[in-house]
Amino acid sequence: MSDIKKMYSTILGDSFPMDMTISFGNQKLVYRKKTWKIKSQDGTIDERGVRYGENPDQEAALYELVNGNLTLGNCHFIEPGNGLVSSIAVEDMLQVGKHPGKINLTDVDNGLNIIKYLMNKPAAVILKHNNPCGAAYGDTLAMAFNRALRCDRIAAFGGAVVLNRPCDKDTAEMLANNYLEVVCAPEFENGSLDILKKSKNLRIIRIGAIDRLSDFEIFRFVDFKSLIDGGIIVQQSAVNSIRSISDLKPAVTTWQGKEYRCERQPTAREIDDMIFGWAVEHGVTSNSVLYVKDGCTVGIGTGEQDRVGVAEIAVHKAYIKYADILCFDAYGIGYADLELTISKGEHNVSEQLAIDSEVRKNQGGIKGSVMISDAFFPFRDGADVGIKQGVSAILQAGGSLRDFETIEACNEILPNVAMMFTGQRSFKH
Numbered sequence: 001m002s003d004i005k006k007m008y009s010t011i012l013g014d015s016f017p018m019d020m021t022i023s024f025g026n027q028k029l030v031y032r033k034k035t036w037k038i039k040s041q042d043g044t045i046d047e048r049g050v051r052y053g054e055n056p057d058q059e060a061a062l063y064e065l066v067n068g069n070l071t072l073g074n075c076h077f078i079e080p081g082n083g084l085v086s087s088i089a090v091e092d093m094l095q096v097g098k099h100p101g102k103i104n105l106t107d108v109d110n111g112l113n114i115i116k117y118l119m120n121k122p123a124a125v126i127l128k129h130n131n132p133c134g135a136a137y138g139d140t141l142a143m144a145f146n147r148a149l150r151c152d153r154i155a156a157f158g159g160a161v162v163l164n165r166p167c168d169k170d171t172a173e174m175l176a177n178n179y180l181e182v183v184c185a186p187e188f189e190n191g192s193l194d195i196l197k198k199s200k201n202l203r204i205i206r207i208g209a210i211d212r213l214s215d216f217e218i219f220r221f222v223d224f225k226s227l228i229d230g231g232i233i234v235q236q237s238a239v240n241s242i243r244s245i246s247d248l249k250p251a252v253t254t255w256q257g258k259e260y261r262c263e264r265q266p267t268a269r270e271i272d273d274m275i276f277g278w279a280v281e282h283g284v285t286s287n288s289v290l291y292v293k294d295g296c297t298v299g300i301g302t303g304e305q306d307r308v309g310v311a312e313i314a315v316h317k318a319y320i321k322y323a324d325i326l327c328f329d330a331y332g333i334g335y336a337d338l339e340l341t342i343s344k345g346e347h348n349v350s351e352q353l354a355i356d357s358e359v360r361k362n363q364g365g366i367k368g369s370v371m372i373s374d375a376f377f378p379f380r381d382g383a384d385v386g387i388k389q390g391v392s393a394i395l396q397a398g399g400s401l402r403d404f405e406t407i408e409a410c411n412e413i414l415p416n417v418a419m420m421f422t423g424q425r426s427f428k429h
Contacts, residue, residue, distance in 0.1 A: 014049055016061035030067035036090040038099055051101035060102040062086060075220045075236055084209050085109045094188060095197050095204040097181075104160060104203060106130050108184050110283045111162030116213035117240055117279035119164055124148040125280075128159045131302045135280045137295035142170040149178065151297045152321045153328060160184070164210060167192045186210035242278045242422050245271050248395075251419040255404040262407055264416035269294070270370055270393040274420060277372035278395060286374050286427040289314045289382070291391065293369035307377060311385035319364035326355050363389050370395060375425040380405035383419075393418040397425040 020031040035049045053060035064086040070076070085105050093099070107127040114125050114132060124145040126134040134151030138144030141163060149156050160182035161175065167185040172192035175183055182203045183196060196204055218239060225233040241247060248271070251262040266274065277292040284290065285303040289311040292298060299318030304310035320335070327335040331347070335355065341347045367390035376397040377383050383394055383406045394410065398421030410417040 014059040014061050016049075016059065020063055024070060024072060027070055027072075028068055029065060029070055031063035032066045034062040034064050034086060034088070036093065036096075036099065038090065038093075038096050048099055050105065051099055053102045058102075062102075062105060070222065072222060073220075073236060074239075075222050084112055084207055087209075088205060088207065092206045092208075093203065094193055094206055095200075095202060097199075097201040097203040100182070100203055100205075103129065104182050107160035108162060108182060108205065108207075111160060111184065112207070112210070112213060114280055114283035115162050115164050115210075116217050117243070117282065118276070119214040123164045125162045125283075126152075126156045126159045127162070128155050131285055132280055132283055132297070132300060133159060134300075135297050137276065140170070141165045141168060142174055145171055145174055147296045149174070150325050152300070152317070154321060154324055154334065156180075162210075164213070167196075169195060172196050184210075238282065238426065238428065240279060240282045240426070241424065242275065244275065247422075248274065249398065249421040249423050251398065251403070251407055251410070251421055253398075253403040253407065258404075260404040260407040262416070262419045263411045264418045266393045266418035266420060270418055271420075273370040274372070274393070274395040277370055278422065278426065281372050281374050281426050282428070284374065284428060286429060288374045288428075289386075290372040291315075291318060291366050291369040291386065291389075292372060293365070298365045298369050307373065307375070307382040308385060311371075311373075311382050315364065315366060315385060315389055318366050319359055322362065322364040323355055323359045326358055330355070366390060368392050373397070374427060376400040376403070377406050378402065380409045383409050387413060387417055391417060393420075395420050395422065397422050399423070 016033060018033045022029045033049060035047050037045050037047050039045050050060040050062050052058060064083065085108055107130055110130050111125045111127050114135060115123055122138050122141040122144045124136060125132050126148050133155035134148035136144050136147035138147055157179055158181050161180055163185040166187035166189050168189045169191045172195040176195050176198060180202060182205060184205045184207055186208055187206060196202060220236045220239055223235045223237050227233065253260050272295065273292045276295050277290050280297060281288065281290060284300065287304045287307055287310045289301045290297060291314055299314040301310040301314030304313060324335045327333060327338050331338060338347055338352055342349055342352060369391050371386035371391040371394045373382065373396040376399050378400050379402055386394065387409055394417060410419050
């Protein structure tokens with residue numbers, strides 16, 4: 001075990017050059033490797049780059065665009081010096097903790113990628129391994145974080161939190177009561193840092209440009225994927241164009257000369273959840289299915305090979321997390337811990353059975369939620385997973401040859417399930 005701990009605590013140097021130049025035709029972009037002068041616990045100051053890559057034995061580097069400004073079709077980088085993650089200065093690391101590694105930075109970046117579409121009211125996104133495990137709106141920032149946390153208290157352990165408003169003391173108190181790797185906000189109000197800094201290893205990062213994220217909403221960037229033979233696939237990044245009810249399309253199709261149409265139109269609440277859910281979907285690895293309700297995620301299924309499977313996984317996760325939070329509310333421990341304490345005689349089986357009954361009754365919190373699919377349902381079986389759990393509405397891309405089957409599935413049940421199409425998919429790999 002000590003060898004494993006040593007492996008994770010070792011800080012690698014890296015072999016990457018200080019400068020990197022990329023030419024796109026007659027446009028030249030100059031990048032500089034990001035390093036920070038960080039004070040160690042013994043008072044010495046070391047110059048360090050990214051801690052390590054996805055694993056401790058992988059070197060990594062972060063580069064900031066310092067000269068040039070690529071314009072390529074709809075791609076337009078933020079002006080040099082006004083960036084987000086790549087512009088983090090040592091002064092913005094209000095507490096360094098274990099200075100950031102690659103996963104910390106990419107988690108924050110994907111959090112920004114989601115929250116830029118959620119800037120109209122207080123919101124929080126919690127990420128783990130570059131996928132959101134909880135995202136929510138709230139009347140206050142503290143409420144938004146608390147709602148996001150309650151989506152999946154288990155996965156949030158050791159996660160990264162991105163906030164779209166300055167962190168206040170109430171929010172800081174909630175953050176400090178959980179083990180987190182990173183907290184990122186546009187600013188930290190008086191008193192909040194004293195609370196957060198009690199966790200010595202927590203990375204506290206200020207990104208002032210979060211306040212301007214909505215201005216970046218329509219910008220695309222160039223996405224590079226290096227191949228094992230040294231080749232590179234380059235693409236424009238995705239942009240979420242489903243931003244209001246006017247961007248949604250009715251669930252209507254024709255099959256063998258017959259028109260099929262969803263009989264019930266979504267309510268205002270369901271429309272709001274569709275817009276919210278599609279924004280969160282923008283940062284989830286495909287194939288994915290989400291369940292959202294009242295501006296908050298309920299279950300998040302990520303990165304599966306088939307759409308039925310990921311819909312079922314999102315249900316399974318919702319049930320587990322719902323049981324966990326019910327147990328935590330009642331007894332201050334997680335559901336898994338309750339099972340252990342029953343075997344020790346500290347709790348009894350009736351308490352566990354009561355939680356299980358409540359989970360079944362409320363169908364893991366999915367009942368009445370909106371099901372979000374990042375692409376169309378090729379068959380109705382994917383939608384049926386959510387419908388059987390009591391979803392009230394569905395948002396999906398549409399465009400399958402068998403859309404009529406999914407429309408029939410929505411119309412067969414009472415009350416009818418509403419459904420809308422986006423006309424576009426939201427894949428992320």
